[in-house]
Amino acid sequence: MIEVHDLRKTFRDKKRGEIHAVDGVSLQAEPGKIYGLLGANGAGKTTLLRMLATLLKPTSGTAVVAGYDVVKEAEKVRAHVGFLAASTALYGRLTSREMITYFGELNGMSYGAIKQRIEELADQLEMHEFLDRRCDKFSTGMKQKTSIARTLIHDPKVMIFDEPTLGLDVMTSRSIVRFVRDCKARGKTVIYSTHMMNEVEKLCDTVGIIHDGILLAEGSLADLKATHGETDLEEIFVKLSGGDS
Amino acid sequence: MNFARILTVYLKELKDSLRDRRTVISMIVVPTLIMPVLIFGIGKVASGVFNKAKSEVARIMVIGADGSPEIVEVLSKSERLQIVPLTENWKELIAEKKIRAVVSIPENYLSSAGDSKAVMMYSYEGELKSRLAVREIEKQLTNFRESMVQADLEARGLPASLIEPFTIAWENVAPPEKVGGNQLGGMVPYIIIILCFTGAMYPAMDLTAGEKERGTMETLLCSPVARVNIVLGKFLMVLTGSLGSMLLALLSMGISFFVIGNVMDGAATAASAAKGAPAMMPTIDPLGVLGVLAMVLPVAVLFSAVIFTVALFAKSYKEAQSYVAPLIFVVLMPAMVGILPGIELNAKLAMVPILNLSLVCKEMLSGVWNWGYIGIIFGSTCVYAGVALGLAVQMFKREGVIFRM
Numbered sequence: 001m002i003e004v005h006d007l008r009k010t011f012r013d014k015k016r017g018e019i020h021a022v023d024g025v026s027l028q029a030e031p032g033k034i035y036g037l038l039g040a041n042g043a044g045k046t047t048l049l050r051m052l053a054t055l056l057k058p059t060s061g062t063a064v065v066a067g068y069d070v071v072k073e074a075e076k077v078r079a080h081v082g083f084l085a086a087s088t089a090l091y092g093r094l095t096s097r098e099m100i101t102y103f104g105e106l107n108g109m110s111y112g113a114i115k116q117r118i119e120e121l122a123d124q125l126e127m128h129e130f131l132d133r134r135c136d137k138f139s140t141g142m143k144q145k146t147s148i149a150r151t152l153i154h155d156p157k158v159m160i161f162d163e164p165t166l167g168l169d170v171m172t173s174r175s176i177v178r179f180v181r182d183c184k185a186r187g188k189t190v191i192y193s194t195h196m197m198n199e200v201e202k203l204c205d206t207v208g209i210i211h212d213g214i215l216l217a218e219g220s221l222a223d224l225k226a227t228h229g230e231t232d233l234e235e236i237f238v239k240l241s242g243g244d245s
Numbered sequence: 246m247n248f249a250r251i252l253t254v255y256l257k258e259l260k261d262s263l264r265d266r267r268t269v270i271s272m273i274v275v276p277t278l279i280m281p282v283l284i285f286g287i288g289k290v291a292s293g294v295f296n297k298a299k300s301e302v303a304r305i306m307v308i309g310a311d312g313s314p315e316i317v318e319v320l321s322k323s324e325r326l327q328i329v330p331l332t333e334n335w336k337e338l339i340a341e342k343k344i345r346a347v348v349s350i351p352e353n354y355l356s357s358a359g360d361s362k363a364v365m366m367y368s369y370e371g372e373l374k375s376r377l378a379v380r381e382i383e384k385q386l387t388n389f390r391e392s393m394v395q396a397d398l399e400a401r402g403l404p405a406s407l408i409e410p411f412t413i414a415w416e417n418v419a420p421p422e423k424v425g426g427n428q429l430g431g432m433v434p435y436i437i438i439i440l441c442f443t444g445a446m447y448p449a450m451d452l453t454a455g456e457k458e459r460g461t462m463e464t465l466l467c468s469p470v471a472r473v474n475i476v477l478g479k480f481l482m483v484l485t486g487s488l489g490s491m492l493l494a495l496l497s498m499g500i501s502f503f504v505i506g507n508v509m510d511g512a513a514t515a516a517s518a519a520k521g522a523p524a525m526m527p528t529i530d531p532l533g534v535l536g537v538l539a540m541v542l543p544v545a546v547l548f549s550a551v552i553f554t555v556a557l558f559a560k561s562y563k564e565a566q567s568y569v570a571p572l573i574f575v576v577l578m579p580a581m582v583g584i585l586p587g588i589e590l591n592a593k594l595a596m597v598p599i600l601n602l603s604l605v606c607k608e609m610l611s612g613v614w615n616w617g618y619i620g621i622i623f624g625s626t627c628v629y630a631g632v633a634l635g636l637a638v639q640m641f642k643r644e645g646v647i648f649r650m
Binding site for chain 1: 250253254257260261264265459460461463464465466467468469470471644648
C-alpha cells in the first residue's frame with residue numbers, strides 16, 4: 001500500500017532559482033494493482049518515486065509505504081520496497097549471483113535463505129546459464145533479469161518501477177512488462193512510471209498524469225477517457241499537459 | 246551502527262576493488278615496485294651518470310698561461326683535463342657546456358711577500374661535469390702548492406712535518422640504528438605519506454564518483470542499510486587501500502635493503518663491518534618502525550576520509566580525479582618541509598598535520614622518543630581524522646551531494 005498526501009519537493013538552483021519538482025501530489029496505490037504514473041521527461045516522476053523509495057527527502061507532505069513513513073522510518077520502507085529504474089545499475093565486476101547475494105545480505109537475510117531464494121528466482125527468470133558470469137559482460141536482457149532478481153531477493157511488498165523499459169529492445173521490454181504483471185498477480189503494490197502510452201494501456205489499473213510536478217488527473221483508463229471525452233490516452237495527455245498548442 | 250552491515254559492505258568493496266585494474270595498480274603494483282625501482286633503478290642510473298661524468302676528460306682553458314708554465318704543465322699532466330686554446334668567449338663556452346672550466350692565473354702569482362694572489366677558477370655552478378673539472382683542477386693545484394712548499398722547506402733544511410703539525414681523522418660513534426634512522430628518517434615518512442595518499446586515492450574515487458557514474462550508487466542506496474553503515478564500509482576499504490599501499494612499500498623497501506645488504510653487497514659489507522665502519526645497508530630500530538606505523542594510522546584515516554569526501558562531490562571518475570589530484574600538493578608541501586635539515590619538532594609544529602608526522606618519524610627512526618610530542622601528534626591527528634570522517638558521513642547523507650546533477 002502506498003499513500004501519498006500533498007507531497008512536495010523543491011530544489012534550489014543557482015541559475016533557475018527554486019524548482020518545484022513535485023508540487024503537492026496526493027495519490028494512493030493498492031495491493032494487487034498497478035498504479036501508472038504518466039508524464040513527459042522532467043515532469044517529476046523520478047523525483048516522486050525517489051521520495052517513495054526514500055532516496056530523496058520530501059520538502060513537505062507525507063508518504064506512507066508498506067505502512068511506514070518515508071521520512072521517519074526510511075530504512076523500514078526500503079526493507080519492504082523493490083526499486084527498479086533505468087538508473088539503478090549493476091556492479092560490473094561482480095557476478096550475477098554475487099550481486100543478488102550482496103543485496104540479500106544488505107537486507108539482513110541469512111546465507112541459506114539467500115541461496116534458496118536465488119535458486120527460485122533463477123528458475124523463474126531463467127538465469128542459471130549466466131548466474132556465475134560477471135555482469136559487465138552481460139547483454140541488456142541478462143542485466144535486466146539480474147536487476148529484477150536483485151529487487152525481488154527480499155520479496156518486497158511494494159514494487160516501484162521508474163521507466164524500467166527505457167532504452168530496451170522490444171523483447172526485453174516485453175519480459176519486463178510480464179514481470180510487472182507477475183508482481184500484480186502476487187498481490188504486490190506496484191507503481192510504474194513511464195512516458196509511453198501503450199505501456200500504461202497494457203498494464204495499469206489506475207493512471208495518474210503528472211506535469212510540472214503536479215498530478216493533473218487520476219483514475220482508471222476508462223474514467224479518464226469518459227471525463228475528458230477522448231478515446232485516445234495520448235490525446236488526453238496532450239490536452240492536460242498543454243502540449244501541441 | 247550495524248557492524249555486520251559495515252562488514253558486508255566492506256567485503257563486497259574489497260572484492261570489487263581487487264577486480265579493478267586501476268585500483269590494483271595503484272594499491273598493490275606501484276607500492277610494491279616503487280621502492281626496488283627507486284633503490285636499484287634510480288641508484289644504478291645515478292651512479293652510471295656520475296661514473297660517466299667522472300671518466301670524462303674535461304676541456305678547460307687557462308688565462309695567463311704564458312706567465313705560469315709550471316701550472317700549465319701540472320694541469321696538462323692530469324689525465325682528466327685537456328687544455329684547449331683560450332678564446333675571448335670562454336664564459337659563453339662554459340654556459341654552453343663546450344668547456345667545463347677556466348683557470349685564471351694572475352701575473353707574478355708566486356708571491357713571497359705574504360700577499361698571495363688568488364688563482365681563480367670559473368665554472369658552471371650546479372653542473373656536475375663542471376664541478377668535477379673544478380675539483381680536479383683544485384686537486385692538481387693543491388698538490389703543486391704542497392710540493393712547492395715541501396721543496397722550499399727542504400731547501401731551508403726544515404722538516405716537511407712543519408706544515409702539518411697534526412693530522413685530522415674521523416670516526417662514527419653513534420649506534421648503527423641512529424645512523425640508519427638519520428639517513429632514512431627524512432625519506433621514509435615522505436614515502437609513507439605519499440603512498441598513504443595514493444593508496445587511498447583510487448578506491449576512494451571508484452567507490453564514490455565511480456559508483457555514481459556507473460549508476461550503482463542509486464542501487465546501493467535502495468537497500469535498507471543505514472547511510473552511516475554504507476559510508477563506514479566504503480571508508481574501511483579506502484583505508485585498506487591507504488594502509489595496504491604503505492605496508493607493501495615498507496615491506497618491499499625492507500626486502501630491497503636486505504638484498505643489497507646480503508646478496509649484492511655481501512663482500513663489501515663484511516669488509517666494512519670488519520673495519521668497524523657503517524655498512525651500506527642502513528640499520529633501523531625495529532621499535533622505531535612500529536612507532537611510525539602507529540603514528541601513520543590516524544593520518545591514513547585522515548587522508549582516506551578527506552579524499553572520500555572530496556571525491557563524493559564529483560559526478561564522474563574523471564571529475565573526481567581533477568578534484569583529488571591537486572590535493573597531493575597540499576600533502577606534499579608539509580611532507581617536504583619535514584625533510585629539510587634543521588627543522589626540529591616543537592609544540593606548534595606538533596599540531597600541524599602531516600608535517601608533525603614527518604618530523605616525529607624522523608626522530609623515532611633515529612631512536613628519539615619524545616612522548617609529550619608523540620602524544621600531541623597522535624591525539625591531534627586522531628581529532629582531525631575523526632572530524633574528517635564525521636564530515637564524510639554527513640556529506641554522504643546529503644542528497645544534494647549524492648544526487649548532484
